[in-house]
Amino acid sequence: MWFRRDLRATDNTALYQALQSSPQVHCVFVLDSNILQQLPADDRRLAFIHSALAELDTSLRQHGGSLRVLHGDPATVIPQLARELNCQQVFCNRDYEPYARQRDAQVAASLTAEGRSLHCCKDQVIFECDEILTGQGKPYTMFTPYMKAWRKRFSALLAEPVPAPLQGAIATVPAAQQLPPLADIGFAGASLEGLKVATGRSGALDLLQDFGRRLKHYRSCRDFPAIKGVSYLSAHLRFGTLSVREAVTLALADGSDGAECWLNELIWREFYQQLLWHFPQVAETSFKEVYRDLAFPGEDAWFAAWCEGRTGYPIVDAAMRQLNHSGYMHNRLRMIVASFLVKDLLIDWRRGEAYFAAKLLDFDLAANNGGWQWAASTGCDAQPYFRIFNPVTQSEKFDPEGKFIRRYVPELAMLDNKAIHAPWLAKSLPAGFRLGQDYPEPIVDHAQQRELALALFGRTP
Known part of the structure; x- marks a missing residue:
């Protein structure tokens, strides 16, 4: 199981599928050198990720396993690890960004050449890629029609969390491959100082619970920066310490006008994801x-x-x-x-x-x-x-x-x-x-x- 932007052990589609498919699963996160070399030594996102990884490792240890953390180019590291461990399948959750698509294609090709396989699962969105298209089979380029199509297709069943996945055997890892201090990978200056957002899976759940008490007021309060009107969950959705299904489930359970407004914001998130998938050139130039x-x-x-x-x-x-x-x-x-x-x-x-x-x-x-x-x-x-x-x-x-x-x-x-x-x-x-x-x-x-x-x-x- 290759963790990326899904740093949680529960309600994780790829981890669930991996445990369903094999008697033992090795869990790994790769500190991607292609990304890290572009970041300053004090990048606070590394501190956020490091904290989330530590909590993920603790969660895996509670179920008899642990998290392997490697450093390098995933296109090389993942196939090499699969070879060393004699793993026939690598599971991960799909990422829609241009670099991620290129990286995953390289990993898939290397694994296939050795008789192994890469299984990418849908996890960070409710609907992905070509699941919502116009009547002409084309991607939506306007939000309102996309939102209406999203809501029309949506079923409450899709918002229910994936069954708790930690029911199989998770492998332990040697000490040399456990989570290293930030200083060891060149980010000694990365700090959580100044962050207003609680980190890790526990931080995500605390914020979700807190927002649940304020959700009915979201529409009327969300535009005023001096008051506590928004969810503060964006970083947790970005790094996957919270699943989108959990967010949508909260909105559906509340049912208020504020919840409807917040659900629209979650749909905006998916609208931009599918737009980047269909029109990757927008990462470099104007859509128009x-x-x-x-x-x-x-x-x-x-x-x-x-x-x-x-x-x-x-x-x-x-x-x-x-x-x-x-x-x-x-x-x-x-x-x-x-x-x-x-x-x-x-x-x-x-x-x-x-x-x-x-x-x-x-x-x-x-x-x-x-x-x-x-x-x-x-x-x-x-x-x-x-x-x-x-x-x-x-x-x-x-x-x-x-x-x-x-x-x-x-x-x-x-x-x-x-x-x-x-x-x-x-x-x-x-x-x-x-x-x-x-x-x-x-x-x-x-x-x-x-x-x-x-x-x-x-x-x-």
Whole structure:
């Protein structure tokens, strides 16, 4: 059993199938050198994964086995391990990202050449690949029709957890192949410090239970970053310490308006997964061909200010500081800062996408790419290019008392609830507060940049 983004022993399709197919199963996780070599030594995701692996190993030990952790290129490591252990079958849960598809194809080819086999199972989504298509047999490129088709096909039976899999024999591993300290693989600086999300399977279940008590209020609270309105489960769904079936089951069991809204968000997740599967080119370029050669005139200094949270727009700066500090950003804020980067600063959405990819604990290629292309109007979205968020009105609407801004931009804490959204428009500022020194003036004028964005996007045929 080859664990990847499914770091749990229960409700795990591939592990269940492996135990059903063999009298003994060897469990392995590969620290993928192809991925690790691209990460900084203090990448907090490694700390999150390491914690989850430790808890997974504990769970396996409670059932007589343990987790083998190897380091290297999976395309070499997995076939070699199967050969050493004389395993005839390798089980894993399917991954839909371009790199993962290429990696799994290489592993499958190597195993097949030796008379072995790779079995990929559906686990991280309810519906995958070609399971939901239009009446013409084509993939959906608009969310609402996809959502309706998803709901029409959905059966409550599909949301029931897979039977508890730990009923077969799981092999133990030698000490030399057990989970190494992060320092041993070059990530001594990776730390859970600053993370607001509990880790591991236990952390996932605690958050799921907590969210279950708040789920009915999800629709009315989810857009306000200063209150506890969202699930905070995205990282757990990303790394599989929680299964999507458990999430959907919670939504169905609750049945409230908030639960219906959250179920739609889970469907959005699957929409972006199937989009990446059918159109892998979106990982590199715009979904809409007309925008693939768009020349963004934004300045590098503006991009640096956006990354560092010093644009002079408080809600944007607060959101970026939250990301840099904790590896998390509220979903409403992701839309605001993405729109600001592309439509106000006129900077290529791929630069923002890459920055999020480097910083987000819950980074998921499909969701991150889909969200950025949605904000940039380059993706498969019914709304045209002239949807441009006004950062001031968004701030006033979703952080009306400035609580979120004050948390992450403390130099503005003394401003009143009106001035804090746009200090440069305030008729008077507190004594001792100097705009341009204590806090930057806006690096661009939103009204002017909006017109430039409309001209930039609108000049394409």
